Amino acid sequence: MRSRVFHGLLALLAVCAPFEAARAFCGFYVASGESKLFNHKSQVVLVRDEDRTVMTLASDYEGDPKEFALVVPVPVVLKRGQIHVGDSSLVGKLDAYSAPRLVEYHDPDPCPVAGLSWGAPRSLLSAKSMAEVSVSAERRIDQGVRIEARYEVDEYDVLILSADDSGSLLTWLTRHGYRVPAQANRVVASYLNQGMKFFVAKVDLRRRAARGLTTLRPLQIAYESPRFMLPVRLGMANANGPQELFVYAVTRTGRVEAVNYRNLKLPESVEVPAFVKRDFSSVWRVAFDRLVDRNGMGVVYTEYAWNLTTCDPCPSPPLTREEQRALGVWWLDDDPSVFVTRLHARYDRASFPEDLVLQTTADRANFQCRVVVHNEWTGEARCENANTYRKSLPSRRAREAAALAELTGWPLDRIRTSMGVNTAWLAAGESLTPYKTSSWWESLWK
Amino acid sequence: MTGGNSRSLRRAVDPRAYQIAALSTLLVLGLFRFGFDVPLTHVAVTLTSALAGQWLAARMGWPSARASSTSRTPFEWRSALISGLSLCLLLRAPHAVWMALAAFVALGSKFALRVPRADGAGTKHILNPTNGAIVLLLLAGAPVWLSPSQWGHHLGLALAVAGFGSLVVHRSARSDVTLAFLVAWAAVLFGRAAWVGQAWVAPLHQLENGSVALYAFHMISDPKTTPDSRAGRIAFACLVALGAGFVQFVLFRTNGLLWSLAAASLFVPLLDRWLPGRGFEWSAPGTGAHREEVRHAQSGIPWPARAAGGVRTV
Numbered sequence: 164m165r166s167r168v169f170h171g172l173l174a175l176l177a178v179c180a181p182f183e184a185a186r187a188f189c190g191f192y193v194a195s196g197e198s199k200l201f202n203h204k205s206q207v208v209l210v211r212d213e214d215r216t217v218m219t220l221a222s223d224y225e226g227d228p229k230e231f232a233l234v235v236p237v238p239v240v241l242k243r244g245q246i247h248v249g250d251s252s253l254v255g256k257l258d259a260y261s262a263p264r265l266v267e268y269h270d271p272d273p274c275p276v277a278g279l280s281w282g283a284p285r286s287l288l289s290a291k292s293m294a295e296v297s298v299s300a301e302r303r304i305d306q307g308v309r310i311e312a313r314y315e316v317d318e319y320d321v322l323i324l325s326a327d328d329s330g331s332l333l334t335w336l337t338r339h340g341y342r343v344p345a346q347a348n349r350v351v352a353s354y355l356n357q358g359m360k361f362f363v364a365k366v367d368l369r370r371r372a373a374r375g376l377t378t379l380r381p382l383q384i385a386y387e388s389p390r391f392m393l394p395v396r397l398g399m400a401n402a403n404g405p406q407e408l409f410v411y412a413v414t415r416t417g418r419v420e421a422v423n424y425r426n427l428k429l430p431e432s433v434e435v436p437a438f439v440k441r442d443f444s445s446v447w448r449v450a451f452d453r454l455v456d457r458n459g460m461g462v463v464y465t466e467y468a469w470n471l472t473t474c475d476p477c478p479s480p481p482l483t484r485e486e487q488r489a490l491g492v493w494w495l496d497d498d499p500s501v502f503v504t505r506l507h508a509r510y511d512r513a514s515f516p517e518d519l520v521l522q523t524t525a526d527r528a529n530f531q532c533r534v535v536v537h538n539e540w541t542g543e544a545r546c547e548n549a550n551t552y553r554k555s556l557p558s559r560r561a562r563e564a565a566a567l568a569e570l571t572g573w574p575l576d577r578i579r580t581s582m583g584v585n586t587a588w589l590a591a592g593e594s595l596t597p598y599k600t601s602s603w604w605e606s607l608w609k
Numbered sequence: 610m611t612g613g614n615s616r617s618l619r620r621a622v623d624p625r626a627y628q629i630a631a632l633s634t635l636l637v638l639g640l641f642r643f644g645f646d647v648p649l650t651h652v653a654v655t656l657t658s659a660l661a662g663q664w665l666a667a668r669m670g671w672p673s674a675r676a677s678s679t680s681r682t683p684f685e686w687r688s689a690l691i692s693g694l695s696l697c698l699l700l701r702a703p704h705a706v707w708m709a710l711a712a713f714v715a716l717g718s719k720f721a722l723r724v725p726r727a728d729g730a731g732t733k734h735i736l737n738p739t740n741g742a743i744v745l746l747l748l749a750g751a752p753v754w755l756s757p758s759q760w761g762h763h764l765g766l767a768l769a770v771a772g773f774g775s776l777v778v779h780r781s782a783r784s785d786v787t788l789a790f791l792v793a794w795a796a797v798l799f800g801r802a803a804w805v806g807q808a809w810v811a812p813l814h815q816l817e818n819g820s821v822a823l824y825a826f827h828m829i830s831d832p833k834t835t836p837d838s839r840a841g842r843i844a845f846a847c848l849v850a851l852g853a854g855f856v857q858f859v860l861f862r863t864n865g866l867l868w869s870l871a872a873a874s875l876f877v878p879l880l881d882r883w884l885p886g887r888g889f890e891w892s893a894p895g896t897g898a899h900r901e902e903v904r905h906a907q908s909g910i911p912w913p914a915r916a917a918g919g920v921r922t923v
Contacts, residue, residue, distance in 0.1 A: 391861075425762070428644070516808065520863075
């Protein structure tokens with residue numbers, strides 16, 4: 164049976180297999196019914212310093228592994244040692260660590276007894292070797308296509324191809340079982356004309372079974388080139404609708420941004436009604452849809468930019484030094500500075516007419532997207548402060564509802580219903596003055 | 610004559626007034642409509658530093674193209690404000706101190722990096738101050754950067770910037786360099802796309818970048834640092850476009866337009882000797898010289914001032 168070329172990934176991919184259950188958005192756990200959130204998703208980790216790049220291509224492909232194939236343009240012919248198969252969990256950890264986060268606060272008792280104080284904020288998110296097989300580099304010309312190198316890398320069979328023209332390459336790929344769309348011809352030709360090579364990987368089922376693997380582990384490639392870009396055009400050749408791209412860019416110096424597409428940051432902190440925590444992933448999906456509707460798809464959103472060794476709050480622990488090294492951070496022995504930027508783009512052929520070019524900046528300012536909920540205090544009122552607190556709630560609820568309406572576009576009536584309040588922002592039977600002052604002598608002999 | 614008077618009056622308006630209005634509007638739009646990630650403190654510090662630097666330079670009597678050796682150097686606040694606004698639009702830095710430094714470098718480059726004019730009439734600064742400051746800071750490894758796609762890719766916006774900019778370049782009558790650059794840059798982008806077999810939407814996307822319009826109408830058009838003659842300016846614009854293409858598509862580095870403009874500016878003195886023309890004065894924003902005019906100037910015979918009234922006699 165012919166292999167299919169996995170298309171969502173960065174890209175280049177030529178054809179593909181339908182994405183079945185894309186994982187939950189941004190590392191949040193959601194119900195299975197939500198699994199189509201942000202499907203057609205590609206996740207790429209780019210570790211970059213000066214002209215050196217280590218790229219990790221994570222696939223959420225869940226189909227038949229023998230149907231999987233990956234085709235990626237690369238700027239140079241890769242040697243065996245420049246290709247690696249990484250740990251499946253690494254990208255997931257980076258995803259969970261850098262995702263937009265829901266932060267939950269609990270309002271304190273307005274009438275505290277000694278020893279109690281305002282609770283510290285806590286995140287709601289529980290947020291959560293390559294065995295050297297044979298190396299056989301060879302250079303062979305086959306039907307106008309040069310096989311620059313052929314490697315067995317763990318469970319993957321890897322080819323580095325070049326060609327004089329796209330027709331030969333597409334014919335070769337088709338003849339060898341890769342289902343490449345006809346629309347890819349022009350895109351492939353432009354990459355070849357730029358002197359790029361094609362990195363082609365398929366799964367060897369026998370070796371995969373021998374290793375007892377059940378998932379597709381991410382491929383990693385390391386190369387040196389002044390080009391700091393992602394070749395996203397090939398993946399659009401047969402794309403059916405918009406695709407989601409997540410880039411985790413790790414540098415020594417600072418934030419990474421797009422050079423040829425507009426950059427926008429997500430809202431840094433939004434306070435919304437507490438009911439949002441019940442289904443944050445759905446709310447966030449709507450919020451991101453609205454952002455894209457407002458700004459169009461030719462925009463790259465910065466979702467997170469932070470020193471990779473810390474976080475505040477932490478939906479999941481920062482990556483350890485060993486995990487950073489596994490992702491390709493090679494400078495740790497000389498310099499512990501590691502800065503990560505999480506970029507998110509939704510794009511289609513019309514909105515992304517050229518490959519995504521990136522640049523490293525000197526901006527080391529920490530940035531994160533936090534959606535904050537405050538759980539109201541509902542205890543017994545024991546002092547005048549309780550009345551003050553209760554009287555402050557309607558205006559806060561109104562502010563939070565307005566913020567949610569702005570974030571999602573939902574009508575206020577719908578939000579009020581979900582909050583369980585009326586047009587005066589009061590819950591049924593709620594009293595603004597629950598504490599009644601008693602006579603001075605009532606507690607005198609108690 | 611009435612016609613002549615109105616024309617004189619119209620010409621009396623300094624083109625820099627239009628430019629300040631245009632750049633200020635763009636900055637407000639950028640901050641409040643396009644979400645520029647620029648603290649207002651950076652804007653304040655940059656503008657203050659630019660004006661302070663210019664004032665200081667004037668107080669110290671540093672050379673100016675406008676000032677003769679016997680007159681006091683005027684405080685050209687408009688030029689300083691333009692440099693400051695341009696830096697706010699283009700440059701990004703982690704701390705305001707870098708913006709202040711950029712403003713001082715911009716002003717300093719105007720006074721320090723000068724070459725004798727080809728016609729012998731004083732000196733001329735080499736680098737566009739904003740471009741010079743950015744390039745010098747990047748070369749020195751300062752933690753600054755540019756966000757070339759901050760405007761997005763809206764043809765409407767690009768045209769609006771162009772509209773604003775055209776006021777400036779037409780008032781200073783140096784639209785030839787802008788138009789020549791746009792044509793040359795489009796040729797480079799479409800030529801490269803044809804070379805590698807890209808669809809036309811790719812170079813079109815690159816041309817629609819609001820930063821390109823800003824650059825074409827507000828930076829490369831700087832009449833003080835472009836060649837004096839029309840032929841020289843057209844050659845200069847083509848040189849800048851080719852250089853930028855080299856940086857972007859051969860070296861694969863960012864900010865090709867800025868690097869190229871700085872490099873090409875070094876050749877302006879040569880272009881001025883090869884293709885001589887009349888120097889630019891903000892008070893008389895003419896178009897540049899005719900050969901006949903230059904010959905008169907070189908012979909020491911004053912060429913009759915035209916309605917623009919700004920022909921310098923040596």
